[in-house]
Structure formats: structure tokens, C-alpha cells
Amino acid sequence: MDKILVIDDSAVQTEFLNSILKNDYEITMCQTAADGLRTAKEGGFSLILLDVVMPDIDGFTLIRELKATDLTRHIPVIMITGLADIQYEERGLLLGAVDYIAKPFSPAIIKARVNTHIQLYHYQSQFQEQALVDELTGVANRRRYEAESAARWKDAIRFGQSFSLCMFDIDKFKVYNDTFGHPAGDRVIAAVAKEVSSHFRRATDLFARYGGEEFIAVFVGGDGQSAFDFLKTIRQAVEDLHIPHNPSVGDWVTISVGGVTLTPTSSDNYATYLKLADTMLYDAKRLGRNRVIWSSSGREQLREK
Ligand SMILES: [Mg+2]
Numbered sequence: 001m002d003k004i005l006v007i008d009d010s011a012v013q014t015e016f017l018n019s020i021l022k023n024d025y026e027i028t029m030c031q032t033a034a035d036g037l038r039t040a041k042e043g044g045f046s047l048i049l050l051d052v053v054m055p056d057i058d059g060f061t062l063i064r065e066l067k068a069t070d071l072t073r074h075i076p077v078i079m080i081t082g083l084a085d086i087q088y089e090e091r092g093l094l095l096g097a098v099d100y101i102a103k104p105f106s107p108a109i110i111k112a113r114v115n116t117h118i119q120l121y122h123y124q125s126q127f128q129e130q131a132l133v134d135e136l137t138g139v140a141n142r143r144r145y146e147a148e149s150a151a152r153w154k155d156a157i158r159f160g161q162s163f164s165l166c167m168f169d170i171d172k173f174k175v176y177n178d179t180f181g182h183p184a185g186d187r188v189i190a191a192v193a194k195e196v197s198s199h200f201r202r203a204t205d206l207f208a209r210y211g212g213e214e215f216i217a218v219f220v221g222g223d224g225q226s227a228f229d230f231l232k233t234i235r236q237a238v239e240d241l242h243i244p245h246n247p248s249v250g251d252w253v254t255i256s257v258g259g260v261t262l263t264p265t266s267s268d269n270y271a272t273y274l275k276l277a278d279t280m281l282y283d284a285k286r287l288g289r290n291r292v293i294w295s296s297s298g299r300e301q302l303r304e305k
Contacts, residue, residue: 001026002118003044007036007062008051008080013103017049020107021114033057037065040072046118050097052081052088060095067096074125076117080105134209136186137193145208149218152206153270156263161220164227165273166259167281168196168235170213171289172249179246188253189213192238196255199234224261224296231257231292232304239290254290256281262297 003026008014014029021027028045030036033056040048048066052059059079066072079092082103089100098117101110132144140148156163170176170192177185193209200207200217207217222230235257243253258280260273280293280301287293287303294302 002046003028004114004118005030005036005040005045005048005075007031007033007048007054007059009054010051013051013080016105017110020105020110024111025114025118033059033062037062037069037072040066040075041069043071045075046121047114048075048077049101049114050077050079052079052092060091063092063095063097076121078113078117134193137190137197137209139193139197139215140206140208142208142210145206145210145216148206150270152204152218152220153264156220157266157268160263162222162261162263163218163220164222164224164259164261165216165218165277166227166231166257166294167210167214167216167274167277168231168255168257169215169281171254171256171285172245173213175246175249176253185213188243191241191243192253192255195237195241196234199230199237222261224294224302227259227261228292228294228296228302228304231259231294235290235292235304250290256284256289257292258282258284258294259292260295260297 004021005028006014006017007030009031011031014031018027018029028039030039033054050059050063059081063077063079066075066077076098077096078099078101079097080101080103081088092100099113101113132141134141153163170188173185176188193215196215197207200219202219205217205219208215210216235255238255239252241253245251245253258277260276260280262268262273276295280295284291284293288305291304293304296302
């Protein structure tokens, strides 16, 4: 059941809204703006019904606050007021309200508008999620990688954390597709992504499909040696899926991995290290595939096999 937050200083109003909506939604009622903001941040709400006229902080100030806060920005807000004045309506909508309901309420109109906005909210959430997820594999897509990697990099600089960046791809994938067909190739991409993503489990790990049979991952913490060891485990886990390849290539489907670990400073350039990871991947291919090659700052290259 969707949760709705009602913020209105009048107990009579909140109770009235509650009686209209309680059969279809889980209603939380707050009678001050401060309490409303705190409750909204706790999360899980699909809609906020917000009174404009309140004694401490008014609804316009509160909606500005809600829209400026990461935790609450996405929640649609319907403004409620007895001030049936187009000026107020405009102001609410300009501040980011999705709709406006004037008192006195008609229960049927309240229900209809609430239903509409909750449906729109679900539709939008789903759309936003799909826009960031790779359809074939269910892992992050390149757009999400592009959006998040820069922020992770900046955080690592700010907190003085080590940062690892790695690229990998499926060995001789073109041969696989030519041998077994594209639908089978798609299943291999999905199987590899599933296995690899099961290793990148921390909230700070970002693993994405970069394109085709190429993947990319960024993660923080640990030194170059531990990152190298981690990726060797992943490389082995993919080999251990025992997906048969064209025998001219090898027994099983495998991946090659190139990566770099450093503790970045503000004078470092992300693109330089992305290029370095790509060069390590190229070396892994050149040296015979199914291996991890890692560059660790201040140390020589780490090579598997
Ligand atoms: Mg009021």
C-alpha cells in the first residue's frame, strides 16, 4: 500500500483527508512543517499533501526545502489551501508542486487526483530506473556509469581514499557470436554480468555494462594488490561458469581484465586513468587473454600468469 504524508496544522483537516484516503493508502499525519520535513526524510512516501497556511513555517517554504533535499526531492507534492487564488496556485506550481487542491474538498476529487499522481509517480520511478539499467543484463548501464563515476572519483579525492578502476571484456566474443549466434551471445553477456555483479556487492561498488561485451567497474578502498587479487577471483569465477566456447579458442568463455589503483588527488585526471586501465586490458589481451593485468601507483605492473 502506498504511503501518503499529510502535513497540515489543522487536526480537523488532516483527519478529514485521512478518512477519505485511509482505505486505499497508508496515511501519516503531521501538524507542523518541521515534523513534516523530518518525517518526509524517513522515506517511503509516494505523495505529500501539503497545507499552504501553517503557523510556524508555511507550505511554500516547506516545499522549497523538500525540493532542495536529496531524500525528498523526488516525492510529488500536492498543495492544499483555502486561499482560492490563482497567484497562490502559480506560486506552488513554480516551486515544484505537481497539483493544487482548494478547500473545501470534494472527497471524489481528492481521491481522483491522489490516484493520478501516485500512478504518475510509479510510472516515473520505473522510467528513471530503466533509464539507468542495462536491459539485457540488469546491471548499471553506461549512462549510470557516466553519471556516477565522476562523483565517486571526487569523493575519493575528498576523503583521501584509494580508487580502483577496471575494464574487462569477454575473450574472442566475435568468434562466440559467429559460432553460436547472437541470441546465445546475449545469454553469455548476461551470465557473465550476473556472475561479476555478485562480487561487486558493496554500496560503493559501481559495476556497469560499458557496451557490447565490455564492462567497467569502479570501487574504493584497499591497495593495488588487494584489487588485483579481487579481480583474479572474479576472472576465475567466470571461467568456472564453464560456458563452452568455440574449441578453436578455448574450452570455456573467459574474460580479460585491466585495471589501476591509485589514491587520487585534485591534480589527477580521471580520463588518464581510464586510458591506463584500457591499456592494461589491451596488455591482458596481447599476453594471451583470460588474465588480469593491474597498474598500482608507485609499483610495478601486477600480472597474472
Ligand atoms: Mg492551515
